[in-house]
Amino acid sequence: MAAKRSLLLLVVLVVVVEAAAGGGAVEFAYNGFGTAGLSLDGMATVTPAGLLLLTNDTNMSKGHAFHREPVRFRRAGAGGMVPSFSTTFVFAIVSEFLDLSTSGFALLVSPTTDLATAMPQQYLGMFNGTSNGDARNHVFAVELDTVRNPEFADINNNHVGVDVNSLNSSAAAPAGYFDDATAAFRDLSLISRDPMQLWLDYDAATTEVTVAVAPARQPRPQAPLISTKVNLSTVITDTAYVGFSSASSIVLVKHYVVGWSFRLGGGAAQPLDYDTLPKLPRIGPRPRSKALTVALPIATTAAVLAAVAIGFVLLRRRRRYAELREDWEVEFGPHRFAYKDLYDATDGFETKHLLGAGGFGRVYKGVLPGSRTEVAVKKVSHESRQGMKEFVAEVVSIGRLRHRNLVRLLGYCRRKGELLLVYDCMPNGSLDKHLHVHDDEDTPVLDWARRLHVIRGVAAGLLYMHEDWEKVVIHRDIKASNVLLDGEMNGRLGDFGLARLYDHGSDPQTTHVVGTMGYLSPELVRTGKATTLSDVFAFGAFLLEVACGRRPIEEENADAAGDRFVLADWVLGHWRKGSITGAVDARLGSEYEPTEAGLVLRLGLACLHPSPAVRPSMRQVTQYLDGSAPLPELPATYVTCDMFAGMEKYQALFDSWSVRRSTGDMSIATMSDISLSCGR
Structure with missing residues (x-):
């Protein structure tokens, strides 16, 4: 019995039934993916515990996982119509930060498993700048998106969307569910790290797609989150693959699928067995044991003695990596980089890593330890502390800009008279x-x-x-x-x-x-x-x-x-x-x-x-x-405007401003008395 239960922990059921007359019900259920034999590419992998991990800590990559066999969606004698189908899965999005994430992931139906030309980040590993919106994609998807991309008309940075050949969702709603008892809407944070369940149903008779989301182990809400008309017979090809597509970026994030069930041909997908689903890895510090409680005072005393012995070494190290931190920076914590990480990433800001220098400072190329992400670090001299809180707030705000034609400002660090700004590295x-x-x-x-x-x-x-x-x-x-x-x-x-x-x-x-x-x-x-x-x-x-x-x-x-x-x-x-x-x-x-x-x-x-x-x-x-x-x-x-009418006066002031800026003197002379003229 123990052996059987262990097997159930990895994969409970894989059933494919086909009628001899050219098409019948197709059904499978995975309560864990240990022996599922999924078709994987990119970052997608199955962990030893049986979890499907779509993305890991690799920067700007994508991952795909498909049911190993294609599904025949159009049956003989069905008039060429895509039949009703139902699917559900339990998932969790685990971000490095509780309030910040990279792009999300999607459940999709695709005519192919080859998505090599798809882009990561905002394209969720499904499309690229050219293919997005192309009817020849024949892709149907439900996205769980954690970044607001205005170019796709996203409603916010925490939403569920129904996608047809495009990331411009045909229907979308903020992530959440309607309470069955009160009918009140309950918000869900997709990046809460908590397991959640999504249900998707397609009714062929009414061409209606319904989507519901709720915390895992909670019954499916009676009222759907999304209900929209989509004639999938005009979208899905005769034979297609069902699976998941995901993408990652600079923010370290992991997309887990814990269990998945699918049924084609009418009726609800088989319920998942919560008791046999694999467990998500522990997040956060381990709880303190009783033994640790007893041993802690002893260990503390030993640590103090050790600290005294090596204090001089630590003091020198601390001075090397000393940062300037103030109480108001607590709210900007997730956007702050450790100076030591930036120091190590650039080999101590070695000249060989210098990308360039301009009016606002020197820029170095670096590779962040851990994630191995390439970044550009700009060192800006700024002695004045007045107004720094407002400027850092602006840095964090601008860091939320997301557009494929803007270099992303990832965060900042402050040290003595320097402000360090961290950007995406542009290789060309x-x-x-x-x-x-x-x-x-x-x-x-x-x-x-x-x-x-x-x-x-x-x-x-x-x-x-x-x-x-x-x-x-x-x-x-x-x-x-x-x-x-x-x-x-x-x-x-x-x-x-x-x-x-x-x-x-x-x-x-x-x-x-x-x-x-x-x-x-x-x-x-x-x-x-x-x-x-x-x-x-x-x-x-x-x-x-x-x-x-x-x-x-x-x-x-x-x-x-x-x-x-x-x-x-x-x-x-x-x-x-x-x-x-x-x-x-x-x-x-x-x-x-x-x-x-x-x-x-x-x-x-x-x-x-x-x-x-x-x-x-x-x-x-x-x-x-x-x-x-x-x-x-x-x-x-x-x-045109003649920039050089009165140029000598302007140049003198401009040069004066440049000199004062380089020495930290912000009392720049007024420019309002400079006149320009316009000529042909």
Whole structure:
């Protein structure tokens, strides 16, 4: 009997029944997966205890687990209709942090188990940027999502959704259930680490999909969480696989499936046997035993003596890794990195790991111990403690931004006069290095298709920051060196909000100009107040820079009169001559699309209009770039802003500001008295 019960702990029942007439009921139940023989790939594995573990602590990967045999969904004589089916499973999501998680996972029906082209993170390992929404996917899924992705119109960061060929759910609801006794809605946190159960039913007669969720061992709620019409006969192929898809990211998270039951052909899936389901691993510290209670005083005394003996060594070590922590930082704990981890990740911030240095500090590449995650660590000098709480709160808030064209800000650490910011590491570096290639360098010239792809990506990221996120975020320093390229050469905007550091702790009556010459709008220089439209101005300069392969202002290419080269004026000159594509990067030769290049250059000039009210919004910019709206013609009287009217006065103040910033003096002179003029 003991042997039989042990077998039940791993797998109680696997039954497949097929009628001789070409199709009947299909049923299986797993009360543990020890001998289930699932088809696994990626990170998915079965633990020795019989748990299906879809993701582990590997960064930015995916995992899939399918029932080993395909299911014949369309039966002979059934009119080609997908029959009713029912399934239920017990799961648990165990995150490193109680209030933060990476992407969730999904139960899916797929025509294939080969999802090699799918992306992790927000795509849950099912689709990618091209396939998402493609009717040829023939994928039906129920997602348990723990991250809000606005590009998929997610309702929040803790929801259940019904997906058809896309992560834009056809129906979704916040995770929870309706109490049978009171009809009150009870919230559930998907990342609570507690086991929960999901029930899914499809009624072929009514084409209705119903989904319910509740804590494990609790009866199925009478009222479903989701009830929606979906004709799965138009989605699911004749033969398909049923299973799970999951994805992970920088936050360490594990997705467990404890037990799973499925039935095709009418009737409810077989109930799971809670008594034989494998146990989840212990989470948190072990309870103290009586023996430990007795031994603890003795051990404590020994520890004190040992501490005295090695105190000098520990003191030196503590000073090496000393951090600055204050009481108000408790609420930001999950977003704070240990200085020792960042020190070890970068080999003590060795020069060989230096990725670059700019106005806001030095950036080092590192590999976090434990998770082996590649990160970029930016060291920012900031002696003033005034306003630091507000800035760290902003860092944590911005860290919640989730968009495929933004570099994620993962967290921070403070040590003495330094603030350390931790970002996703972008393996292909900055766009600036690929765009401004010297003749003696081996880096190939960036082709037009990639340039346009980066432009559209940065525009999408800015639109998300300006209009689609819960708050308006102004970047304030858009330029090629702040656009980073990931492993697939997608453009990701970085350093957003970092310029705000130098606003905190300063005199509110003092106006600062933060940014880079050539990208600063006239009203920003005049008033010091950054807006979404000053971001649009900088984006316009960025457009010209990418299309022309030249910087907005080039000191080294001054003319005979000593006037600096201004890219906007040069492009405008080509436009007035009726040959705007003559400004396109000459290194491209004829390998570019003239219509696309002309659109980018004219859009750049439109964004650089001296009057903020005339510039397009980022939503309009994205519409022009994707062709959903025509770009209005520039007026014949169009003028650009002459950045160098009164430049000597501006440069003196700008240089003074740079020197004071490097020495920690935040009392920057006002910029409001600088005048700019506009000329043709």
